[in-house]
Amino acid sequence: MTDKTIFSRIIDGELPGTFVYQDDVVVAIRDLKPAAPVHVLVIPRKPIPSLQHLDENDVELAGRMLLAASRIAEQEGLEDGYRLIVNTGPNGGQTVPHLHLHILGGRKMTERMVP
Ligand code: DGP
Numbered sequence: 001m002t003d004k005t006i007f008s009r010i011i012d013g014e015l016p017g018t019f020v021y022q023d024d025v026v027v028a029i030r031d032l033k034p035a036a037p038v039h040v041l042v043i044p045r046k047p048i049p050s051l052q053h054l055d056e057n058d059v060e061l062a063g064r065m066l067l068a069a070s071r072i073a074e075q076e077g078l079e080d081g082y083r084l085i086v087n088t089g090p091n092g093g094q095t096v097p098h099l100h101l102h103i104l105g106g107r108k109m110t111e112r113m114v115p
Helices: 006-011 056-075
Strands: 019-022 026-030 038-044 082-085 101-105
Touching (some): 019 038, 019 056
Antiparallel strands (some): 019 026, 026 038
8 A cells, every 4th residue: 555646656767657747846637538639747756646635845846847737738838828727625626635737728718707
């Protein structure tokens, strides 16, 4: 048994993953169940459970996640735009307890989640 998250196991090479980006702070993999033609997860190497668990020490990490998302979107050819989602906690629909950004692109996002 291991208490590592699925994402930590992918990062450590214990489970397969299709990596599209890696640096010293974050990695990005293709989502197993894509909800759009491009669906990439941007994951910090540090296994922070969710956005609710970020603290002052993670300010640079949070910025690096956003910067990586922007670079990856460019690399994936999403010049017409994309959506970033951070599901957080049970009410946010988070299923993997390891902070991650979803990059969704390659189609028009018709579902309006905010008015
Ligand atoms: P969330 O619901 O926000 O916690 O999103 C978790 C996402 O992770 C979900 O879209 C499916 C994806 N996912 C779950 N397990 C795996 C896996 O083993 N590999 C990959 N690539 N993605 C996974």
